[in-house]
Amino acid sequence: MSKTRVVHYINQFFAGIGGEDQANVGPSVVEGPKGPGLVLQKILEGSGEVVATIYCGDNYVNEFEEKARDAFVEYLRRYQPDVVLAGPAFTSGRYGLACGLVCAIARELGIPAVSAMHPENPAVELYRSRVHIAPTAATTAEMLDSMSRASTLALKLAGDQPIGPAAEEGYLSRGLRYSQVASDDVGVRTVDMLMKRLRGEDFDTEWPVPTYDRVRPAPPLEALEQSTLAIVTSGGVVPKGNRDGLQSARATRWYSYSIAGRPSLSSEDWESIHGGFDTTHANRDPNRIVPLDVLREFEARGAFARLADTMYVTTGNQSGLENAIRFGEEISDELVKTGVDGVIFVAT
Amino acid sequence: MRLELGSFPVADVQESDRLSYADGVLGVDTEALRQLVLEGGEFADVSVHLVRPGDQTRLIHVIDAAEPRFKPAAGSTFPGFCGPVEMVGEGGTHRLAGVAVVTTSDLVAGDPVYAPEAIIDMSGPAADLTPLSRTVNVVLELEPHPKYLRPDTPDGELQSLVYRRQIRATELKVASHLARVTEGLRPERVVTYELSKPARTLPRVAYLLHDIPWMYGALSASPDSEAYGSLPTLMHPNEVLDGALVSIRDYEGCSRDATYFYQNPSILSELYRRHGVDLDFVGVVLFTGGPDMDAKRLACEYAYKLLRMLDVQAVCASSSPSGNPWVEFMMFCQRCERGGIKTILAMPEEVGAPEDHGFSHYVPEAVAIVSTGRASQEIELPRVSTVIGGSELHEVSDSPVGPVSVPYTSIFGVSSNIGQSWLTAKEY
Numbered sequence: 001m002s003k004t005r006v007v008h009y010i011n012q013f014f015a016g017i018g019g020e021d022q023a024n025v026g027p028s029v030v031e032g033p034k035g036p037g038l039v040l041q042k043i044l045e046g047s048g049e050v051v052a053t054i055y056c057g058d059n060y061v062n063e064f065e066e067k068a069r070d071a072f073v074e075y076l077r078r079y080q081p082d083v084v085l086a087g088p089a090f091t092s093g094r095y096g097l098a099c100g101l102v103c104a105i106a107r108e109l110g111i112p113a114v115s116a117m118h119p120e121n122p123a124v125e126l127y128r129s130r131v132h133i134a135p136t137a138a139t140t141a142e143m144l145d146s147m148s149r150a151s152t153l154a155l156k157l158a159g160d161q162p163i164g165p166a167a168e169e170g171y172l173s174r175g176l177r178y179s180q181v182a183s184d185d186v187g188v189r190t191v192d193m194l195m196k197r198l199r200g201e202d203f204d205t206e207w208p209v210p211t212y213d214r215v216r217p218a219p220p221l222e223a224l225e226q227s228t229l230a231i232v233t234s235g236g237v238v239p240k241g242n243r244d245g246l247q248s249a250r251a252t253r254w255y256s257y258s259i260a261g262r263p264s265l266s267s268e269d270w271e272s273i274h275g276g277f278d279t280t281h282a283n284r285d286p287n288r289i290v291p292l293d294v295l296r297e298f299e300a301r302g303a304f305a306r307l308a309d310t311m312y313v314t315t316g317n318q319s320g321l322e323n324a325i326r327f328g329e330e331i332s333d334e335l336v337k338t339g340v341d342g343v344i345f346v347a348t
Numbered sequence: 349m350r351l352e353l354g355s356f357p358v359a360d361v362q363e364s365d366r367l368s369y370a371d372g373v374l375g376v377d378t379e380a381l382r383q384l385v386l387e388g389g390e391f392a393d394v395s396v397h398l399v400r401p402g403d404q405t406r407l408i409h410v411i412d413a414a415e416p417r418f419k420p421a422a423g424s425t426f427p428g429f430c431g432p433v434e435m436v437g438e439g440g441t442h443r444l445a446g447v448a449v450v451t452t453s454d455l456v457a458g459d460p461v462y463a464p465e466a467i468i469d470m471s472g473p474a475a476d477l478t479p480l481s482r483t484v485n486v487v488l489e490l491e492p493h494p495k496y497l498r499p500d501t502p503d504g505e506l507q508s509l510v511y512r513r514q515i516r517a518t519e520l521k522v523a524s525h526l527a528r529v530t531e532g533l534r535p536e537r538v539v540t541y542e543l544s545k546p547a548r549t550l551p552r553v554a555y556l557l558h559d560i561p562w563m564y565g566a567l568s569a570s571p572d573s574e575a576y577g578s579l580p581t582l583m584h585p586n587e588v589l590d591g592a593l594v595s596i597r598d599y600e601g602c603s604r605d606a607t608y609f610y611q612n613p614s615i616l617s618e619l620y621r622r623h624g625v626d627l628d629f630v631g632v633v634l635f636t637g638g639p640d641m642d643a644k645r646l647a648c649e650y651a652y653k654l655l656r657m658l659d660v661q662a663v664c665a666s667s668s669p670s671g672n673p674w675v676e677f678m679m680f681c682q683r684c685e686r687g688g689i690k691t692i693l694a695m696p697e698e699v700g701a702p703e704d705h706g707f708s709h710y711v712p713e714a715v716a717i718v719s720t721g722r723a724s725q726e727i728e729l730p731r732v733s734t735v736i737g738g739s740e741l742h743e744v745s746d747s748p749v750g751p752v753s754v755p756y757t758s759i760f761g762v763s764s765n766i767g768q769s770w771l772t773a774k775e776y
Contacts (some may be wrong), residue, residue, distance in 0.1 A: 129703065165774035173775040176702040179721040179756060181476060182772040186694050186765050187614030189772070190664050190718045194692045195626055197716060198551045198662055206719040206772055207697060209710040250699055250724065276671060278506060280458045280499050318671035318699045318708060 004048035004158045006151075007079050008037040009086035009102045011095045015055035023094075025057035026064075027071035029079075036143060040085065043144075043151045048158075052079045054102065058094035061101060068098075072105050081111060083158035088116035088136045088146040089123070096123030103131040112157035116150040119172055132163065133172045167204075177207075227341035230308035232331060234316025235282075235289040235348040236274030237265065247315055248275030254314035254327045256334070259307075264293035274348055276317035282348075290346050308340050316347060349438045350542045351586040354535025355445040361398045361484045369529045374447060376486060381522060390493055390514040397487040397736050403470040404733040407487060408741065408748050410466040410760045411451040411515050412595045413480050413608040416444040418527035425527070426520040426591045428565015437586030442530040448483040448608050449523045451515050452737030456496040458508035459598065465741055465758035466601030467748075472730045477762040477771055480608065488522065489736055490515060516562070516594050516607070541586050541620060543629060550628040554658055555585065555616050556651060556665040557766065558635045558677050559605055561593040580651040582658075583632040585616050593634075602723045602756050602763040603669030603696050609767025615664050615694060630658045637668065637676040644676035648683045655689055666765040667695035675709045685713035694718040696763035697773050706773075720763040721771030723756045 012022045014035040033041040033050035041050045054075050061068045076084070084106040086099035096115075100123040103113035107130055116134040117123060124133060132153050136146035149170050156163060165180070166173040182189065189206070196203035221227050238246050244255050259265075265286040272282045272289050287293045290311065299307050312331045316324075335343065357372055364375030378396040385394040399405045417425045420440050424431025450468065468480050475481035496511045563581075583592070593610040616632065623629040635651045638644045655663055663684060667677045677695065684691045697706040697719055706722065731750040738748070746752040756762055762771045 163776070165776055167775065175705075176776040177697065177704075177706060177722050177773045178702055178776055179723075179725045179771055179773050181770050183770075185614050185768045185770050186666075186718055186720050187616075187618035187768070190615050190666075190692055190694045190765075191618040191622060191627075193716050193718060194553065194662055194664055194690070195622075197690050197692065198553075198627070203716060205715055205717045206774075207695075207706070207717040208775075209707065209712060209714050209717075210705045278458050278508065280506065323700075323704075 003046075004044070004083060004155055005051045005079070005081045006040070006044065006048050006154060007076065007081035007084050008033060008040055008050050008053045009084065009099060010035055010037065010053060010055050011098060012055060012057045015053070017055070023057045023059040026060050027054065027056040027068055029054045029075045036088070036147065039143060039147050040151060043148050047155055048151070051081060056098060058092070058098055061098040062094055065101065069101070069105060072102055073109065076106060076109055076111060083154045084111055084113040085150055085154045086113065086115040088143065088150065089121060090136055090140060091118045091121055091138050093122045096121035097126070099123065100127030100131060103127065107131065112154070114150050114154045114157060116146045124172060128172055129174050129176070132157065132174070134170060135172050221342045224304050225302055227304050228306045228308055228339060229295070229304050229342050229344055230335055230340040231259070231290055231292070231295070231311040231346065232343050233290050233311065233346040234314055235346055236272045236315040236317075237270055237286050237290045237313055238273055240269055240271045242271070242273050246273060246313065248273045249315065249317040251315040251317070251319060252323055254312060254331060256310045256312050258309055259292060259311050260309035262292065263296050265290055274315050274317060277348060289348060295344065308338060310338070349584050349586050350540060351437050351590055352440045353539050353541065353589065354440060354442050355537045355539070356442060356530050356533065356535055358444050358446045358484055360400065361447065361486065363398065367526065367529045369533070374444065374484070374526070374529070376526070381486070384522060384525060385488060385490070385518050388514070388518065390518065392491040392493050394491065395489040397489060399470055399485045399487055399736070401470055401475070401482050401484070405470040406729070406732045406735050406748060406750070407450060407452060407468040407485070408465060408735060408737040409452045409454060410468055410601065410737065411453050411512075411598060412519055413448040413450045413485070413606045414519050414523045415608050415611045416447055416449060416523040416527035417591055417611070418442040418524065418530050420531065425524045426594060428562065429517050429520045429594060430524045433564045435587070436590040436592050437584050441590055442527055442535060444527050444530070446483055447526070448480055448485050449519050449526065450480065450485045450487045451490055451519045452487065453490040453492060453515060454738060456492050456508055456511045457499045458506045464598055464601050464604070465743060465754060466604060466760045467729070467754065467758050468760045469729060469732070474727060474729055474759050477769070478760060479612065479768045480606070480761060486522070486526065487736055488519065490518070512596065512598060520594065520607070541589060543585070543623065543631070546624040546628050550624070550626065551662060552630050552658065552660045553619060553627045554630050554633060554655055554660045554663045555619055556633045556635050556663050556680070557588070558637065558665060558668045558673065558680070559766065560596060560636050560668065561605065561610065562596050563634065564592055565594070578636050580633050580635045580647055580654060582654055583634050585620060585629070585632050588613060588616055588632055599669050600698070600723070600757050601760045602758070603698065603720070604760060605669060605764060605766050606761060609761065609764050612768065613766055614768045615666055615765070619664065630660060635680065637673045644679055647676055648680045651680055652683045652687055652689070655684065656687070660689060662690040662692070664692045665694065667693065669696065669763070671699070671708050678709050678711045678714060682711040682713045690716075692716045692718065694720060694765035696720040696765065697722045698724065698757065698763070700724060718765070719773045720765045720769050721756060722773040723763050726753045726755050727759065728753050
């Protein structure tokens with residue numbers, strides 16, 4: 001079996017050019033291993049070979065990203081590696097970003113790529129979804145361990161072997177979650193976790209909750225009678241026939257529909273395609289989901305100045321938060337642009 | 349309360365001219381079952397199929413499943429459905445172990461539009477994921493009476509609710525009928541369930557079952573009824589094991605809480621197994637949640653109060669299988685953790701692409717979660733020789749004969765956290 005061709009990326013410091021005073025030096029490439037690449041070469045031994053080492057000043061990569069990118073693309077095309085390994089960058093932020101960029105470029109060219117850095121390196125958040133990153137300690141003292149974790153991953157990726165879960169394979173989670181079959185059923189796993197907690201032992205949740213976020217409610221409208229209101233609904237009320245194909249659960253889209261001149265929502269023209277409740281009654285009278293009839297009465301009475309001509313619709317049923325946040329941002333952009341002061345948000 | 353659950357293991361089921369049980373083989377007169385199903389006038393027709401693990405068979409549009417049970421002394425097997433409402437969980441009960449009565453049906457008027465596929469494969473990759481692929485199944489392929497195709501009943505009750513109940517009533521009638529074959533026979537194995545006082549002091553633990561089943565035949569709660577939001581209540585685990593709870597909802601297949609799963613619960617059984625050894629299992633709280641924030645808060649406060657009265661240090665909680673109730677599930681966790689009760693949650697990750705975190709709602713206190721899988725992920729189902737339950741899938745245009753790719757959402761019970769499930773999700 002032929003040896004895996006590895007291209008290694010390091011910064012100007014590890015290339016032996018100099019420290020901060022040399023951080024503006026441009027990109028270069030040399031054949032064979034250099035600096036920590038000698039450690040890498042030793043780890044790879046019979047299975048792989050460092051065919052070339054790319055290096056560049058940390059500031060240069062971050063200040064002249066486009067130029068650096070062109071050079072990196074050219075080097076990678078020239079050496080045709082089976083895999084790229086960048087770093088380890090430990091806690092160095094700019095070095096981490098450069099490693100991330102090199103790996104991302106390699107991925108764009110269809111070459112697998114691995115980096116290694118401390119979990120708190122700022123490049124982790126930016127590149128973790130695109131690149132396998134092996135965790136390292138904060139300092140270079142553990143160069144050998146860090147390099148060996150990264151090279152194990154590199155060889156697997158180069159050999160087109162499946163990469164298992166982050167915790168088992170030793171890389172930082174890319175934030176992707178996939179189903180798999182566990183050896184024990186849910187009962188055994190639940191009671192095992194319970195006993196660990198009760199005994200004060202370490203335990204790992206199988207599904208970590210994200211960092212907490214809170215929405216602060218907007219202040220009340222100062223003059224409701226002078227305000228334009230719009231309807232936004234997660235009730236899945238769409239023109240009959242659902243011509244846009246809005247999903248009945250786990251929606252990834254929202255739509256806007258004109259209600260200009262309509263006194264109410266008739267069951268001839270509108271329906272709810274919401275999948276989370278029985279829509280029999282809603283479809284008999286769609287105003288019971290979106291109370292256009294009542295809002296028109298209030299509008300006529302002068303309770304508020306005007307109802308906007310457009311209503312915004314999605315389905316709120318098992319929605320993922322990411323999509324829900326995006327809908328909120330996109331819809332509120334339109335509302336602000338069209339001069340809407342307040343929203344009647346009709347949930348179900 | 350002492351329950352003696354006697355098992356009659358069944359390795360195979362055969363067509364027979366009369367109901368029989370010998371040497372692990374259940375003989376079934378399918379024509380007699382047909383008549384039993386049709387006598388109530390609720391179905392236009394029914395086909396009875398006998399299927400076994402390893403068969404190249406796919407069941408689609410599955411509604412529910414139940415394990416056949418019989419009480420050798422007097423008593424209701426499924427109180428409120430088969431026999432009068434009276435407490436279960438005490439005395440002797442026979443079970444046909446390794447058998448399930450499985451019902452399939454097409455949608456009727458008023459059924460949810462997300463149209464659950466609910467597939468059980470008897471072989472192939474999906475068969476590794478649910479206990480109902482490992483049982484010998486007596487399948488009732490039901491065709492609803494035309495009256496159920498009209499939107500509502502003369503008195504305004506939703507037809508879909510009435511029909512769902514009729515399916516369960518029929519399934520449980522057949523399950524009781526089959527298990528009657530054990531009358532006068534001695535079970536091969538008897539397991540005794542009793543919450544006896546442990547010999548030494550052990551941590552007191554409860555099980556919180558977050559769901560809305562029929563309880564003793566009564567509507568404990570349903571999102572389609574005003575009963576959603578009834579107060580949490582205390583149950584003896586033996587009641588759950590012995591037929592007090594019946595599946596009500598035809599929710600997405602993956603997290604459907606089949607009656608079979610209440611009868612063969614995973615977390616509850618594990619707590620029982622370790623009762624007196626590692627822990628002191630004190631009881632079950634049935635937690636139905638509620639439709640609005642006040643109802644949810646009240647449900648959480650009330651469940652927390654019951655747990656305090658039970659003086660528990662920790663609770664294992666399995667979630668209801670849907671979006672809105674996950675809010676009160678998390679609120680419950682927060683209430684308990686803040687009140688000093690350690691809470692372990694078991695729940696499916698039903699929403700989102702791999703890069704989404706997948707929560708509809710979460711609290712920082714939810715530090716111990718057991719995942720029953722990311723249900724939106726797809727699974728490839730191979731070609732089979734027989735499909736039972738319909739000729740087409742609702743959400744996929746490919747033929748159900750396969751090969752066909754469906755989300756885990758469509759595989760019956762794979763994400764159930766009440767019954768046995770082996771699916772989990774991991775970070776990549």
